[in-house]
Structures are given as C-alpha cells and as structure tokens.
Amino acid sequence: MSKMFKVAIIHKEVDIMKRFAVVIALAVMGFFCWSGVSFAQAIENEFYLITPVSKDVHDPALKAFAAYVKKKYNVDLKTSAMPQGTPVAYGQIVEWKGKPQADVFWGGEGTLFDLLADQGLLDKVTIPKAMWDEIPATIGKPVGLPLKDPKGFWVGTTLEPYGLIYNPTLLKRLGVQLKDWDDLLNPKLKGHIAQCTPDRSSSSHASYEVILAMHGWEKGWDWLTKLAANTGIFTARSRDVPSVVAKGEFAVGVAVPSYMAFAEVLGGYDVMFVYPKNAYVTPEPMAVIKGAPHPKAAHAFIEFLLTEEGQKIFMSRGLYPITSKYKVQGAPGSDAEKAVQFTAGIRSFYDIQVGNVYDPAIAGEKKRNEEVNSYFRKEIAEKHKEIIKK
Numbered sequence: 001m002s003k004m005f006k007v008a009i010i011h012k013e014v015d016i017m018k019r020f021a022v023v024i025a026l027a028v029m030g031f032f033c034w035s036g037v038s039f040a041q042a043i044e045n046e047f048y049l050i051t052p053v054s055k056d057v058h059d060p061a062l063k064a065f066a067a068y069v070k071k072k073y074n075v076d077l078k079t080s081a082m083p084q085g086t087p088v089a090y091g092q093i094v095e096w097k098g099k100p101q102a103d104v105f106w107g108g109e110g111t112l113f114d115l116l117a118d119q120g121l122l123d124k125v126t127i128p129k130a131m132w133d134e135i136p137a138t139i140g141k142p143v144g145l146p147l148k149d150p151k152g153f154w155v156g157t158t159l160e161p162y163g164l165i166y167n168p169t170l171l172k173r174l175g176v177q178l179k180d181w182d183d184l185l186n187p188k189l190k191g192h193i194a195q196c197t198p199d200r201s202s203s204s205h206a207s208y209e210v211i212l213a214m215h216g217w218e219k220g221w222d223w224l225t226k227l228a229a230n231t232g233i234f235t236a237r238s239r240d241v242p243s244v245v246a247k248g249e250f251a252v253g254v255a256v257p258s259y260m261a262f263a264e265v266l267g268g269y270d271v272m273f274v275y276p277k278n279a280y281v282t283p284e285p286m287a288v289i290k291g292a293p294h295p296k297a298a299h300a301f302i303e304f305l306l307t308e309e310g311q312k313i314f315m316s317r318g319l320y321p322i323t324s325k326y327k328v329q330g331a332p333g334s335d336a337e338k339a340v341q342f343t344a345g346i347r348s349f350y351d352i353q354v355g356n357v358y359d360p361a362i363a364g365e366k367k368r369n370e371e372v373n374s375y376f377r378k379e380i381a382e383k384h385k386e387i388i389k390k
Contacts, residue, residue: 043069044294046078047301050093050102052086052202053284054239056263058106061313065304069297077297085237086112086202093121093289100289103298108202110146110154111364113285117153123288123295124152127303134323135306139281139349140356147283147322156283157305159320159349162203164274165242165261170251178252180276181211184227191232191388192251194241197381199373201238206280206358207255208372213357214278221375227254228380229387246271257282258343262318265342266335273318273343278355283322318342324350 047065051058062079069077082101084092086108093105093116105113105122116122125132135156138144147156166178174188184193198205212220232250235241241253242261246269253261261273286305288298304310311321315328316335327347330336340347362368380387 043073043075043296043300045075047294047297048080048102049104049106050082050084050089051106052084052089053107054260057259057317061305064313065301068304098291100291102289103292103294104286104301105289106286107284109206109282110285111360113154113287121290122153123290125155125302126299127306131306134325140354143356143359145281145356145358154285154287156322157286158284158314158322160282160284161258161275162207162255162280163258164276165245165253165256165271167245167248167251168270168272170248174251178274184230189230189252193231193254194233194235194244194250195231195254196235196238196241198376203238203257204255209363210278210280210358225380225387228384229390259318262339262342265338278357280358320349324348
C-alpha cells in the first residue's frame, strides 16, 4: 500500500470521526432543549407554587416571571399555583415529607416558615448578597417583626398590613369615623362589622394576637367580645370580608390584608383602608421547599420578585416595597397612585412610624395558636347569639 493511499485513508477516518462527534453533540443539545434546559438556559421549564396569597397578586407575579424567564433564558416556562389557606398549605408541606409537589411556599406568617425550617423541610434561599442585605432584619417597635430568616431559610417579599376596610357611604350614614381599633366598639356599629374567624384566617388570628398583646389575655378577650357584639357576620373566608363591605352589606371589615381590600377598588368599588396602631404587618415570606422538583426556577422566582420589576407588581396592588429602596408611585390615575389614595397617603412603611407588639416567640407557638382558636370557638363563636343580644 502506498504512503499517499495510507494518508488518504487516515484523513477519511478522521473526517468520519468528526462528523460522528458533531452528530452526538447535536443530539445532546437537542435533548437539553427538549427538556427545557440548555447550556445557556440553566433553568427548568416548569414552576409550581403553593400559596395563600390571592390570585389577584400571585397570578400577575407568575405571568411576569414567565416573561422574565423567556427574555433571560429563552425558555417557555409553564407555571401553576396551588391556592391554599396558610394553615392548610403548611400542613400539606409537612405531609409531603420532603417529596413536594410544589417548588415554593409563599405567604403567611414567618413563624410557620420557622417551623418548617426546623423540620428540615426548606432549602436555604440563594439570592445575591446585596439583594439580601437591602432587606432590613426587622420592622416595628417595641417588638421587631422579622423580615427575613437569620438562618437564611426564608425571605420577605413585600410588606402587607392587616387593617380595617370601610365603606365611606355607610360610615357617613351611621355618623362614625374610623381611625383606630377602639372606634370599632362604637355602639353605632352594632351589626355592621364583618370579620373572619381566627381559626380560618391567619390575618384574623394575627390581629387577635395584636389585641391580646396590647391589652393582656383577660382584658384582650373582653375587648374582642365587645367587637363580637358589634359583628354582624363571621365569614367563612378572609377574602369574603372586603367583598361584603364593598357591596354595602356591612360598613366595616376587620383584619383585612391590604391587597384584598384594594382588589375591591380595582373592581370599581368605593372603599377605604385604615392602618390602625400596632396592626400586624406581614412580609409575605417565601421559601424554597426541600426537594423542590424545579429548584433553579424556584430560586429565580424569589430573586425576580425582589427586583424593581417584581416590586412594582406589588405596588400597583395595595402592597408595599420590602425595602426602603422603592416607594409606591406611578403616573396620575395609575393603580399605584390609587393605592396611595386608598391608604390615605402611605407610600412606604419606612416613611411612617410602625408599631408592633406581635411577638413571634409567643404568638408563633403551636400550643398558643391552638389556645387562641379554642378560646374563640368556646367563648365567642358558640356564644355569639347571646353576645349580640347584650
């Protein structure tokens, strides 16, 4: 065999090997693209959320996140939310035992997230250090309310006060002004107040704890019993409270998350919101669930919500920035400016005096939670018909 013929054969074999390598590379790339992940797209193509946060907020947040993922990673992200009340969502995550059907838990009180972390059911949040450091450790005095977990298992996303919603037309007709808690005990409001029970609503439960912290156990329950005397309805869901007030069925709603109340404004109703002294403010905590099926998307979702784009989603829905870096503002007539008017001028909770007496170390205990709910059921719910006759 001639030397030139041998060289030709070698070159041909090398060429075949190169072509085979290209085919293999294309096949591998095709597999990653088909599965939703590529070398330049280090994120899954699905994301699942379990949350008590209303569809009014979580739906636009998911849509905006999907658009963000498409723009940044060129991935078509499929998102889905499992709407669950806070206690139910917590129980579901515990039942999953590290094999969850959702990636992220969003909303409620930080104490429940602490309990999940203690059980090893959460992963640590991975966001840029600068973003983490922008969020203060606490807000409110004399008791600082945590806005993030010192151990890094959860982080607050937005500030949401649990306050009072009222119908201006009905209040004017009744001759009542509403500025603080004690105004709810005005005899003129008898039968005109709506609230949800503390065993069905985390916002009601937190608000009951605020009253108990302000007055003490015995005097606090005396105050809450007087409130019950003015209460015309205990709704099945916290979401129903602002609805019945907006429709004019009741004049005042108690322990209403600000975004739920503002949703009625966006729906065309005339209602206003009061942030009473020491009212509970939740940072709407968020955490990645241990064993999340789509962990990269989960961490990316948290990071996205803490960007300016993410915070603006909240600002136009009756919520407030989690940091002092941003303020609720927009063009004249915008939803953001309507939200400012709705809360009598609040643009940032870092611009006002925030009182907090809610102590997670006390109110967050499971035993305490059960004690409050049990006392309410026995002394108020079961006796409500007798109470309103007094």
